[in-house]
Amino acid sequence: MKKLPRSFYLRSTPRVAKDLLGKFLVRHIGRQVLIVRIVETEAYGHNDPASHAFWGLTKRNEVMFSEGGHLYVYFTYGMHYCANVVTGRLGKGEAVLLRAVQPIEGIDLMVRNRRGFMHRRNRKTDFLPDLTNGPAKVCKALKIQRRENGIDLLGNEVYLLNAPKLRPSAIATSTRIGIRVGEKTLWRFFIKGNEWVSR
């Protein structure tokens, strides 16, 4: 599989959010490689009151205004990081939040990165409930924090690999989670029936 090209990210944000489902996120940490499959996303547009970019450019959200295909990481609630894929052209200020992923490779390292995570593993399916079913859990498992803010996804540290597009019928749509404005917009997307999706 090849890296997603820049052009993938330079499209409408809800479109990118939907098309990111099923794609693989690769995270290199030194010699270690972690791979996950994206199963849940949320789009944040401009003119979107729920978006960090709604009130314009600030020091915190400046990466959101970079060219599509960069990683926007923000710190919240005094203890959590969340990761986004920047979309659109330079200055647009849009992004897709990675809400949940399915571990593919490096699961044991992800468990260690999650420190305090003690669920039992289902031996048949390898299913670890709650390991990566939330945006801050994803960052913890993949060791994505302030340092990773602004990384170019066409580089070699964090990047996305293409995968066959999912059937439209395999994708579900809903309102976004945890926001107090723009809560009626149907910009959350997830893979139907996937057990790694957040609750």
Added chain:
DNA sequence: CGACCGATTGACT
């Protein structure tokens, strides 16, 4: 400066 609060999580009634 001081105050408010968040694209969350985990612990607990």
Added chain:
DNA sequence: GTCAATCGGTCGG
């Protein structure tokens, strides 16, 4: 179901 943790970003004075 409820709620505290914990602190940087943002904004008002």
